[in-house]
Amino acid sequence: MKKILYASFLLSITVSAQYTDINIIKEVKVKNKGVVVSAHPLASEAGAKILRQGGNAFDAVIATQLALAVVYPQAGNIGGGGFMVATTAEGKKIALDYRETAPSKASFDMYWDKEGNANVDLSQNGRLAVGVPGSISGMFETLKYAKLPFSKLIEPAIDLADKGFAITEQEAGLLNSHKADFLKNNKNKTVFVKDTDWKIGDLLIQKELAETLKRIQKSGEKEFYQGKTADLILAEMKLGNGIVQSQDLKNYKTKERKPLVFDYKGHQIVSMPFPSSGGVLLAQMLKMSAYEDLSKYQQNSTEAVQIMVEAERRAYADRAEYMGDPDFIQDKTAMLISDEYLKSRWKSYSPKLATPSKDVGNIINSNRKESTETTQVSILDKFGNAVSVTTTLNGLYGSKTVVSGAGFFLNNEMDDFSIKPGVPNMFGAVGGEANKIEPGKRMLSSMTPTLVLKDNKVKIVVGTPGGTTIPTSVFQAIVGVIDFKQNTNFSVNAPKFHHQWLPEIVTVEKNFPSATIKDLEKMGYKIDKRSQIGRTEMILIDDNKTVHAVADGRGDDSVGVE
Ligand code: GLY
Secondary structure (H helix, E strand, O other), X not given: OEEEEOOOOOOOOOOOOOOOOEEEEOEEEEOOOXXXXXXXXXXXXXXXHHHHOOOOXXXXXXXXXXXXXXXXXXXXXXXXXXXXXXXXXXXXXEEEEEOOEOOOOOOOOOOEOOOOOEOHHHHHOOHHHOOEOOHHHHHHHHHHHOOOOHHHHOHHHHHHHHXXXXXXXXXXXXXXXXXXXXXXXXXXXXXOOOOOOOOOOOEEOOHHHHHHHHHHHHHOHHHHHHOHHHHHHHXXXXXXXXXXXHHHHHHOOOEEEOOEEEEEOOEEEEEOOOOEOHHHHHHHHHHHHHOOOHHHOOOOOHHHHHHHHHHHHHHHHHHHHHOOOOOOOOOOHHHHOOHHHHHHHHOOOOOOOOOOHHHOOOOOOOOOOOOOOOEEEEEEOOOOOEEEEEEEOOOOOOOOOEOOOOOOEOOOHHHHOEOOOOXXXXXXXXXXXXXXXXXXXXXXXXXXXXXEEEOOEEEEEEEOOOOOHHHHHHHHHHHHHHOOOOOHHHHHHOOOEEOOOOOOOEEEEOOOOHHHHHHXXXXXXXXXXXXXXXXXXXXXXXXXXXXXXXXXXXOOXXXXXX
């Protein structure tokens, strides 16, 4: 059923009409062809097919996102939101913000009980957790850079939803482990629940979703925000405690932001500005670690990891204090990434000693929960357009509520707000005033779709899922190539670590070097092991113009080739 092909050359893949043969391609090296890297082989193939039909990277990213909404329902979505960072062949840099917004009826204390205790169950599960979805708006906004009509780009997704596809072992396991959540958070029957357990190779057919996609194919963006789909979302809200209103859907707009651009060791980094914290955190971490020059050390050596962890600690303390939706708070990006500020921040760095988190930020409370979610699409076309999109429902399957009659999951993105100062969200991140809930506001994200340019040419297209671990994983992927001179595959698949100021723990993947762990413990770091961190999808163009595309080995992620 599932074949994993590791190859360093172009491979052809065959996907049968019934989508029952799934070939996973982990690495491709190719010249003069476009590549698509995503979390699912059928979604990567949907994007690659569009490239073969004459589309560019923008066409392909729309088709891939729509296909992910079908074949990767835990994070691919039309009921969530995302960010796109891109550059056109002519060098125009683009940042699209199609993050969800808080409904007009939302308030800062909407998840508090009478005693003022915040209830994270309500911000994470069911209809009250839902932010106004932005993904369909974002895809239509992307269309202005594309070549093909939307009606064509949505075809692969419709086909996959209509005919069904064979689920992978990972998908079967996830659907089984969430069965109770699906039953709890839905009044009506959904296709995601069966009487017996899901198993590898089972067909997942989504007729209601296919009909939704067909309506969008016929009537466009308006169908989602004002048509029958909007009506079905509103009806779903009324089945429980949902507060998304008709006006909220009608008023939703994607925002074109100014990409965050900064230099790192002769490279230009292009990343996502607020309301994602990703780009600013990445800039802070790269700039602070450059004060010690990582290239002097080995990747994952004690010295390198300590420097990076301390840069992460200071950056994430700033996340909690200063970062939020720039349309609601003063945008402090310029100050936060200035050398003057970062040098003063770095003064407390002490080699061979962990800096206490209380010394770099104002601690109110902390604890931690783990979750991985979100999904990344990295695309390069033969014309020179490069696109990095990270899109999300927030937690796995978002709110776990499926829109009755429309067949798609709604997000639980409201949990990315600071629902009460000091109360950690599902990623253990805390925040305060800057990221408090306000009607129409966009919740702070960690998504970090990023491009690295050298001499004005695209060198790296990168991004990953993983909640608050996203910026630190992108940080590691970039220094992996630039400082540690790793190849693309190693940069993506090397054991990773993560620190986020609070909780005061360094999380490492289970195969992280034990000698480094022991050294760090001696310096005062508390280490916690996690099975996996993130799923990095990375494309690197080398000096000979060979394109190296690598899909993360941690999941079913796969490369599609034009
Ligand atoms: N929902 C995860 C993020 O936006 O960072």
